[in-house]
Amino acid sequence: MTALGSSFEAIAAVLSDALLMIDGDGAITAANAQAVEWLGDSPVGSKLAALCDEPDRVAEFLRYCRRSSSPLPGGFSVRTERFRCRAAGVECDGAGRSVVLRFWRTESDDAFVLLRQTVEQLNDEITRRKEAAAELEAAVRVRDDFLAVAGHELKTPLTSLQLQLTSLSRAATKAGIEPLVATAERAKRSAARLARLADELLEVSHLSDGRLSLDRVSIDLSELVVDVLARHSDAQLRVTAEPGVTGSWDPTRLEQVVTNLVANALKFGGDAPVDVVVESAGPTARLRVRDRGIGIAPEAHERIFQKFQRAIATKNFGGIGLGLWISREIVAAHGGTLSVESQPGAGATFTVTLPR
Amino acid sequence: MLDVPLERDGFTRTLIRHLAGTLQDVVGTDEASGFVAIVGQRMGDELNAMYRTALGVSNLTREQLADVLVDLKRRIQGDFYIIEETDEKLVFGNRACPFGDRVVDRPSLCMMTSNVFGSIAAENLGYSKVVIENAIARGDHECRVVVHLQPTAGARAARGREYVRT
Numbered sequence: 001m002t003a004l005g006s007s008f009e010a011i012a013a014v015l016s017d018a019l020l021m022i023d024g025d026g027a028i029t030a031a032n033a034q035a036v037e038w039l040g041d042s043p044v045g046s047k048l049a050a051l052c053d054e055p056d057r058v059a060e061f062l063r064y065c066r067r068s069s070s071p072l073p074g075g076f077s078v079r080t081e082r083f084r085c086r087a088a089g090v091e092c093d094g095a096g097r098s099v100v101l102r103f104w105r106t107e108s109d110d111a112f113v114l115l116r117q118t119v120e121q122l123n124d125e126i127t128r129r130k131e132a133a134a135e136l137e138a139a140v141r142v143r144d145d146f147l148a149v150a151g152h153e154l155k156t157p158l159t160s161l162q163l164q165l166t167s168l169s170r171a172a173t174k175a176g177i178e179p180l181v182a183t184a185e186r187a188k189r190s191a192a193r194l195a196r197l198a199d200e201l202l203e204v205s206h207l208s209d210g211r212l213s214l215d216r217v218s219i220d221l222s223e224l225v226v227d228v229l230a231r232h233s234d235a236q237l238r239v240t241a242e243p244g245v246t247g248s249w250d251p252t253r254l255e256q257v258v259t260n261l262v263a264n265a266l267k268f269g270g271d272a273p274v275d276v277v278v279e280s281a282g283p284t285a286r287l288r289v290r291d292r293g294i295g296i297a298p299e300a301h302e303r304i305f306q307k308f309q310r311a312i313a314t315k316n317f318g319g320i321g322l323g324l325w326i327s328r329e330i331v332a333a334h335g336g337t338l339s340v341e342s343q344p345g346a347g348a349t350f351t352v353t354l355p356r
Numbered sequence: 357m358l359d360v361p362l363e364r365d366g367f368t369r370t371l372i373r374h375l376a377g378t379l380q381d382v383v384g385t386d387e388a389s390g391f392v393a394i395v396g397q398r399m400g401d402e403l404n405a406m407y408r409t410a411l412g413v414s415n416l417t418r419e420q421l422a423d424v425l426v427d428l429k430r431r432i433q434g435d436f437y438i439i440e441e442t443d444e445k446l447v448f449g450n451r452a453c454p455f456g457d458r459v460v461d462r463p464s465l466c467m468m469t470s471n472v473f474g475s476i477a478a479e480n481l482g483y484s485k486v487v488i489e490n491a492i493a494r495g496d497h498e499c500r501v502v503v504h505l506q507p508t509a510g511a512r513a514a515r516g517r518e519y520v521r522t
Contacts, residue, residue, distance in 0.1 A: 064397045067478060068471070069518040073383075073390040086390075089520075097520055124384070 015102070018083075022048055022099040026062055029098065038105060039078060048101075053077045065089050065099040081105060144208050151201030158198060162191045200322040204307065207329045214250040214333055221245040221254070221285050221354070222278045228258045229276060236266065241278040245285045247356035253330045254354075257338075260323040261289040261350050269293035269347065284336070285354045292347040301340055327352075373458035376465050388464035393517075396471025403428055404476045416480040418505065422446050425473055425503075429454065436501075444506050446477075450492070450499035459493045466491050470517050473503050478519035481505050487516030 012019045018035035020028055020043070028043045036042050039051060048062065049055035054076055061074045065087040075084045085103035169184035206212060222241035229237055265274040269291030277288040296304065305328045308321045324338075331338040335355045342348035379388035407424045408414065416424060422441050425448065429436040432454040440447035453459045470486040477484035485504040490496040504511035507518075 061394070063522050064394055067397065067475065067519050067522045068393065070393050070467075070471075071386075071390055072394055073387055074394075089518075123386070 018103050018105075020048070020101045020103075022062060022101060024066060024097065026059060038081075038083075051078055053080065061087070062099055065101075066097050144204055147201045147204050151198045151204075154194070154198040155202070158191060158195050162188065162195065165191055200326065203326050204322065207326065208307075212253075212329060212333050214253060216248045216250055218246060218248055219251050219254075221247065221249070221287065224251055224254055225258055225276060225278050225287065228255055229262065236269070236271065236274050237262070237276060238273050239276045239278075241276075242280060245278050245280050247285050247354060249334055249354060250330075253333075257327045257330050257352060258287070258289075260327045261287075261352070264323060264350075265289050265291035265293075265348075272347075280356075281353070283356060285356055287352040287354075288349055290347060290349040295344040295346045296340065296342040296348050297344050298342075301342070304340070305338070369456050369458045372455060372465070373462060376462040380462070380464055385464055389467045392464050392467035393471045396468045397475050399468070400472040400475030401479075403472060404479055407476075416476070418443065418446075418481060421477055421480055424476065428472075439500075444504065444508055445511070446503040446505065448499075448501045448503070450501065453492045453499070460495065461493070463491060463493045466493050469499075469501060471519075473501065474517060474519035477503050477505060478521050482521050483507055483519070485511045485514065485516050485518045487514045 012032035015032065016034065018038050019030075019032045020035050021030040023029045026047050026049055028046055028048055031039070031043050043051060049058045052058045058076050061072070061076075065072055065074075066089050069089050069091075071086055071088045073084070073086055075082065077083065083103045083105055085101050087099050087101045089097045089099055091097055165184055165188045169181060169188060172180035172184055220243075222243055222245045226239060226241055229239055262274065262276065270293045272292035274292075275288070275290045277286075277290075279286050304321075305324050307325045328338045331352055331354065337353045338350065340348055340350050376388060376392065379391055383391075404416075407428070408416065411420060413420070418441075422438055425446070426436045426438060429450070433452065433456075434450055434454040435452035436448050436450045438446065439449050455462070455465055459465050466488050470488060474484045474486040477486075483504075483506060485507070487502040487504070488499065489502060490498060490500040492499055502514070502516070504514065504516075
């Protein structure tokens with residue numbers, strides 16, 4: 001290396017191509033080892049045009065390079081040896097614009113063209129992939145924004161609908177119209193399901209924006225789980241809750257987690273029993289929900305915790321694939337973990353671990 | 357005379373389309389743009405000399421520069437017009453490319469405008485940076501070309517090509 005600035009040294013030293021820096025008068029101010037080897041004794045101080053077989057053409061080319069910062073392709077011969085080059089004008093500490101030339105000795109234009117083609121195709125592929133990834137990210141943002149707005153807009157008419165259905169059910173009960181009572185109750189259950197879906201959509205935007213705030217209080221996880229399961233009053237549920245599994249957690253958020261896991265176990269567990277276990281495990285509390293249903297293939301174990309992902313087709317089981325994602329976000333906000341162990345046909349066990 | 361849609365202007369434009377297309381296919385768009393950039397700078401130098409002689413001046417002022425850039429495009433059947441004109445920058449719109457519909461998918465040909473405009477502006481005012489924000493060649497309805505005349509922070513941040521007086 002000869003007289004190259006420190007900012008060029010590292011790059012110039014590892015290049016297999018020759019690298020030259022030319023000042024505003026066309027004099028070579030720096031050259032790496034490859035350039036010295038190819039052009040003869042150190043060319044620093046010489047005019048590039050004087051070393052080349054076509055000095056006028058080289059001078060004109062360098063003038064364009066000095067005027068423009070764009071990388072420009074060129075080619076010329078030195079003592080009848082052909083070189084291809086790529087040059088760009090660069091600003092040098094306010095001292096005017098120099099030209100950096102990187103060039104390849106070439107025996108045949110074809111070889112050069114093939115090499116360039118390969119590099120260009122590779123660059124194009126990288127660019128295409130980057131663009132595709134950016135488009136995908138943008139699409140996900142648009143989707144989340146849409147769902148947040150949709151969830152919000154659904155809430156108001158749904159609340160009104162639920163109130164009116166409750167009024168209708170009461171009026172029908174008073175009037176003793178049994179078929180109407182049954183219909184109103186079915187409609188209320190459907191409206192409640194819709195309200196839960198709207199809540200899940202709103203959660204997407206809150207959690208995606210990192211707006212999950214916890215309201216921690218000292219609670220007993222066993223008591224919380226027993227309370228939640230009491231609402232299900234389902235004969236399949238079997239609970240084993242060790243007393244005194246206390247910690248500082250957000251009870252409303254943990255209720256969401258327990259409800260999601262148990263609802264999933266009942267949905268996918270067939271008619272087989274579902275076991276719920278709460279226990280202490282050293283400095284952590286552990287909740288396990290085990291079903292004996294269809295199970296989950298190993299390749300889907302991580303995917304099911306992502307937004308809008310499901311292990312099986314929608315047509316078989318309802319839901320939009322948000323419950324597990326929301327549950328994992330809530331558990332993670334507590335500093336805990338939510339994981340699954342499962343094999344197809346052998347049921348699934350979801351385990352929540354929470355620091356106390 | 358046979359009814360064949362062939363005349364000199366159309367032939368030349370088609371020739372340029374195939375030249376640019378061949379370059380893009382063989383060495384890639386980036387390298388093809390480099391070749392067209394050199395051609396553009398040569399054209400810029402010639403056109404600059406032509407207009408200076410016709411106007412009888414040794415240097416174009418900013419006002420003359422804006423008029424010259426619109427005029428030279430008009431003469432070759434472009435339809436450039438001035439959107440904004442200040443000491444810091446000139447902004448042009450363009451409803452018709454001089455290369456006609458043969459320019460579509462030949463973005464390397466935009467280097468012609470960039471380098472002709474950039475060279476003439478830099479040779480007369482010392483500095484320019486040309487940013488092609490919209491281009492018919494890339495599928496936009498119209499072109500929008502910004503020629504920064506001073507290296508302001510905005511010019512430095514813009515993605516374009518810089519030119520200085522040689």
